[in-house]
Amino acid sequence: MSDDLKILSLDALHRDLGGKMVPFAGYSMPVQFPAGVKEEHLWTRSKAGLFDVSHMGQAVLSVGGGSHEDVSALIEELVPGEIKKLGKGKIRYSLLMAEDGGVLDDLMITRFPADQDREGSLFLVVNAAVKDQDYAYIAEKLAGRATLEVLDRSLLALQGPKAVDVIAAMDPEAATMPFMSMRRVTLEGMDVSLSRCGYTGEDGFEISVANEDADKLARLLLAHDDVAPIGLGARDSLRLEAGLCLYGHDMTPATSPVEANLIFALGKRRRSEGGFLGADRVLSELAEGTKTLRVGIKPQGRAPAREGVEVKTADGTKIGQVTSGGFGPTVEGPVAMGYVDVAYADEGTEVHLDIRGKLQPATIVTLPFTEPRYYRGPKK
Amino acid sequence: MTTKFTKDHEWIRVEGDVATVGITTHAAEQLGDVVFVELPDVGKSFDQGADMAVVESVKAASDVYAPISGEVVEANGSIVDAPESVNEAPEGDAWFVKLKLANAGELDGLMDEAAYKDHVANG
Structure with missing residues (x-):
């Protein structure tokens, strides 16, 4: 210790x-x-x-x-x-x-x-x-x-x-x-x-x-x-x-806000004006897209997919990686998020997770897994 | 019928030439809430110390090693369907597999209950 x-x-x-x-x-x-x-x-x-x-x-x-x-x-x-x-x-x-x-x-x-x-x-x-x-x-x-x-x-x-x-x-x-x-x-x-x-x-x-x-x-x-x-x-x-990011895992200095699917955090004015560090990359990615995107990944079976598990196609080609994953007690099953090639990032896309050498089926899902229950103000 | 233990917190109970294997209460407590168990297929053989099964809690995944060499003659599907039973009765109904002993001599190298308790206390 x-x-x-x-x-x-x-x-x-x-x-x-x-x-x-x-x-x-x-x-x-x-x-x-x-x-x-x-x-x-x-x-x-x-x-x-x-x-x-x-x-x-x-x-x-x-x-x-x-x-x-x-x-x-x-x-x-x-x-x-x-x-x-x-x-x-x-x-x-x-x-x-x-x-x-x-x-x-x-x-x-x-x-x-x-x-x-x-x-x-x-x-x-x-x-x-x-x-x-x-x-x-x-x-x-x-x-x-x-x-x-x-x-x-x-x-x-x-x-x-x-x-x-x-x-x-x-x-x-x-x-x-x-x-x-x-x-x-x-x-x-x-x-x-x-x-x-x-x-x-x-x-x-x-x-x-x-x-x-x-x-x-x-x-x-x-x-x-x-x-x-x-x-x-x-x-x-x-x-x-x-569906919230853990810094250092779901986002790193190598990840851009666009790849991390955090476009909501980019102010509307800022998206047109730029004027922040890294704006060149961010604005061009907003216009042209990125190669990878952060997505939600729902394993179809019971095996949790943890950080580092590779996301693959059915024939074993690597298309991404889990950056956070485990068991969701409210969901009562495994939940994960990670980065996949944009071609596989649409909701409902079937992918596979390489868990201990076995390909396990999973589905790309929209985050979050549980609906947020934030208080937005008094009811009108 | 005696129960033996490994330093990796598996228990093993031998009847005739078949050994029932599970993880200890101490191991289950350390893991926390078990949410997933993967067991080997019947008919598969393992050398002593080989990765045999996987148990995952909310916190982490852990390998379960074959405490002795042998062939799987039965796997406890009920813990796959209800992983939480591993926390409820780790040294009882929530056994993992039954192995047909390949080398009964290996049992001599395992700990008895007193030695295991000492291992947990001082390990």
């Missing part, structure tokens, strides 16, 4: 709860609790699961004395999303681009809400495994024009259909926050940033909280009958069913 693993603020809580700790992205993290991956997954889909995602990177990008227009113009050099028109307190999923059009990370970009003195700043949440290189890259590209302040805070996610009731009991206004919005609120005396988003396909929240308050907040949430702790194992199966 490596003893240079970083320790989360909730480490003692994870151990109290019987979490099985493993090294992940340089941190000691719970992969599962005694309930086990499958039960934790199903619990999150039916009630509310509490995830410690404090390993993720939180940072604030600012232009001193600047406006939203100033800071958004700068971040738009590095990401292909529409940030200039992002409203106050709104969150956007975007991609940190390499100069050659590859994806260096996926990230959440939040414009601070109106009631906060952070005009000219953006809140960024990036992946743990690449956060240090992300910070260095952003700082280098925007050197002298913006400052990046890395926050040492914890991040809790409460996900599932009961999450809103749990949060609204402390903060009634949370009930009507739309998906992909953020508010700064006080929960039981703790100053937190409450974002309605997540990585499970369920309604839910991510809560950025001071490290010294994290344990108190987590225990408060867990005291609720509908809330159970969830480990990294179920986090992975939940996001896989939801």
Whole structure:
């Protein structure tokens, strides 16, 4: 066991709860609790699961004395999303681009809400495994024009259909926050940033909280009958069913946003104007298409197809590769995603998976495997 | 009738010249929720230590090795249809295969229950 693993603020809580700790992205993290991956997954889909995602990177990008227009113009050099028109307190999923059009990370970009003195700043949440290189890259590209302040805070996610009731009991206004919005609120005396988003396909929240308050907040949430702790194992199966990419697996610096089938993350204006790193490749791929595409892959049998399994034609010609795969407890069967040649990327195409030397039939499907249940706002 | 164990967490119970083989309770607990089992066809022969079956949990795939050399005379199809039974009764109804012993002498090299418990505790 490596003893240079970083320790989360909730480490003692994870151990109290019987979490099985493993090294992940340089941190000691719970992969599962005694309930086990499958039960934790199903619990999150039916009630509310509490995830410690404090390993993720939180940072604030600012232009001193600047406006939203100033800071958004700068971040738009590095990401292909529409940030200039992002409203106050709104969150956007975007991609940190390499100069050659590859994806260096996926990230959440939040414009601070109106009631906060952070005009000219953006809140960024990036992946743990690449956060240090992300910070260095952003700082280098925007050197002298913006400052990046890395926050040492914890991040809790409460996900599932009961999450809103749990949060609204402390903060009634949370009930009507739309998906992909953020508010700064006080929960039981703790100053937190409450974002309605997540990585499970369920309604839910991510809560950025001071490290010294994290344990108190987590225990408060867990005291609720509908809330159970969830480990990294179920986090992975939940996001896989939801069709969400795991950076470093389903996307790498070699993959473009078009290949990754993340066109929704490219702002409409950005698609015509370009003006972001890698735009040459992205715009030409938008016009001319790509050789490969990320797709959903549903094995027809029971054998899970895991990362690295080759996708083949019936005669054994390789046409792609699984980048994430396993068993989906909600689907009650194996689920996978990966990249295939575009000729085989249409929904309903029959392909084969080379699992331990045997070709197993599978079907190309549209992601996600489970319908998202995000809250879009009050019913009109 | 005694039960023997391997360092790879298989158990083996011999009656006459046929051995019933499965994975131990410890192995099932370590795997977590079993979601898939692949068993060899009847009639197939394996050398001791060869990959014989596959068991997959939500987390990962693991090979199950032949604890002794022999020919498969029966495969437990019920665990293929209901993989979760491997978590429920790993050392009982959820056996994997029955092997006709090719070399009974190999049994002497396997662990008894006390030695296996020690292996799990200190392994």
